[in-house]
Amino acid sequence: MCMPSSHPRRLRAKDTTDTMGLLLKLIVASLGIFLALYFYTGQDDFNPEMLRGKRVIVTGASSGIGEQMAYHLARMGAHVFITARTEEKLKKVVSKCLELGAATAHYIPGSMDDMAFAERVVKEAVKSMGGLDFLILNHIGYTYFNYFDGNVDHIRKLLEINLLSYVTMTVTALPMLKESGGSIIVVSSVAGKYGSPFSVPYSTTKFALDGFFSSLRQEFHFQKTNVSITLCVLSYIDTDSAKNAVASVINAPAAPKEECALALIKGGALRQREVYYQYQAAKIPLLLRDWAPDFLDYIVRKNYNVEKIDKQ
Numbered sequence: 001m002c003m004p005s006s007h008p009r010r011l012r013a014k015d016t017t018d019t020m021g022l023l024l025k026l027i028v029a030s031l032g033i034f035l036a037l038y039f040y041t042g043q044d045d046f047n048p049e050m051l052r053g054k055r056v057i058v059t060g061a062s063s064g065i066g067e068q069m070a071y072h073l074a075r076m077g078a079h080v081f082i083t084a085r086t087e088e089k090l091k092k093v094v095s096k097c098l099e100l101g102a103a104t105a106h107y108i109p110g111s112m113d114d115m116a117f118a119e120r121v122v123k124e125a126v127k128s129m130g131g132l133d134f135l136i137l138n139h140i141g142y143t144y145f146n147y148f149d150g151n152v153d154h155i156r157k158l159l160e161i162n163l164l165s166y167v168t169m170t171v172t173a174l175p176m177l178k179e180s181g182g183s184i185i186v187v188s189s190v191a192g193k194y195g196s197p198f199s200v201p202y203s204t205t206k207f208a209l210d211g212f213f214s215s216l217r218q219e220f221h222f223q224k225t226n227v228s229i230t231l232c233v234l235s236y237i238d239t240d241s242a243k244n245a246v247a248s249v250i251n252a253p254a255a256p257k258e259e260c261a262l263a264l265i266k267g268g269a270l271r272q273r274e275v276y277y278q279y280q281a282a283k284i285p286l287l288l289r290d291w292a293p294d295f296l297d298y299i300v301r302k303n304y305n306v307e308k309i310d311k312q
């Protein structure tokens with residue numbers, strides 16, 4: 001005998017609603033756990049005392065984020081050894097570091113397009129401080145913010161300053177860092193994680209840093225090398241040079257350089273593999289990179305007043 005069909009159909013509809021409800025709850029719960037884990041890994045046990053007496057090199061420390069890192073390190077009682085090209089600025093930064101409480105503070109002026117200079121910075125620093133605990137690689141060479149002009153020589157030159165000098169300093173510093181169980185902090189950018197218009201040469205060098213240092217970190221695991229590598233992925237920061245280059249074109253607020261500098265030191269001291277600053281601006285868009293790359297590209301393009309670029 002045939003059963004009336006309305007009852008089982010109602011049952012099936014109820015089953016489907018229950019299953020959907022359960023699925024929704026599962027999705028919400030998983031999302032909650034995922035977010036909790038995400039933010040938990042961002043928690044820190046940082047104590048400024050971790051830096052007291054530590055021997056630190058900071059490159060590109062005559063201005064911007066590098067200068068601010070030098071001041072934080074000085075307040076924490078570290079030995080600070082800084083470099084950049086402009087001697088007058090370096091002298092002032094060193095004096096301020098001493099006022100703020102640096103254990104010692106020294107500088108060496110020169111350009112990072114010269115690999116012999118990059119090597120010399122490490123050797124002089126080690127001689128002056130008696131070893132090395134932190135190598136903070138932060139400098140960048142001058143580049144333009146506009147459409148790629150086809151100049152291959154500019155990319156070659158920028159690779160020397162922004163990548164090869166970092167490699168040279170790392171190679172030279174490695175024996176001392178192994179001895180101290182030290183750390184390398186590499187300052188990079190969101191432009192080193194996803195494609196960025198008007199920064200083609202710069203972005204090229206920042207992607208290359210990720211390739212070198214993330215691969216080296218893997219080898220350190222195999223070799224049981226007790227040297228940490230922290231890659232710092234920064235969004236737009238309010239340094240004079242960045243604001244001069246992009247303020248009229250980028251529709252996003254710039255984050256404070258002082259807070260940024262502290263976040264990088266904390267991440268390095270805690271031996272984190274990567275630091276994202278600011279977290280929302282630098283990390284969240286990256287969640288889209290592998291799953292929705294066209295959408296990410298679209299969001300990135302939305303941040304630009306492209307008509308202002310044409311007039312530069």
Ligand SMILES: NC(=O)C1=CN([C@@H]2O[C@H](COP(=O)(O)OP(=O)(O)OC[C@H]3O[C@@H](n4cnc5c(N)ncnc54)[C@H](OP(=O)(O)O)[C@@H]3O)[C@@H](O)[C@H]2O)C=CC1
Nearest residue numbers: 060062063064065084085086111112189234237239241242
């Ligand atoms: N500000 C921002 O929005 C962002 C910055 N970053 C990264 O943060 C780091 C610092 O940037 P920021 O503070 O803004 O930059 P600044 O322009 O303020 O500082 C750059 C430093 O590099 C030095 N420098 C420039 N050319 C050379 C060279 N040829 N050899 C040696 N040193 C050189 C400069 O000093 P001098 O001219 O005296 O040599 C200066 O000390 C960079 O790695 C940058 O990519 C990443 C994302 C965003």
Ligand SMILES: C[C@H](CCC(=O)NCC(=O)O)[C@H]1CC[C@H]2[C@@H]3C(=O)C[C@@H]4C[C@H](O)CC[C@]4(C)[C@H]3CC[C@]12C
Nearest residue numbers: 141142143144145189191196235236241242245246
């Ligand atoms: C073009 C800037 C470098 C300018 C320079 O060479 N200054 C030295 C001088 O004038 O003497 C770039 C330095 C940092 C870049 C910004 C960055 O890395 C974060 C964002 C990344 C995004 O993909 C593009 C916009 C950025 C704000 C980017 C813009 C270019 C820089 C300011």
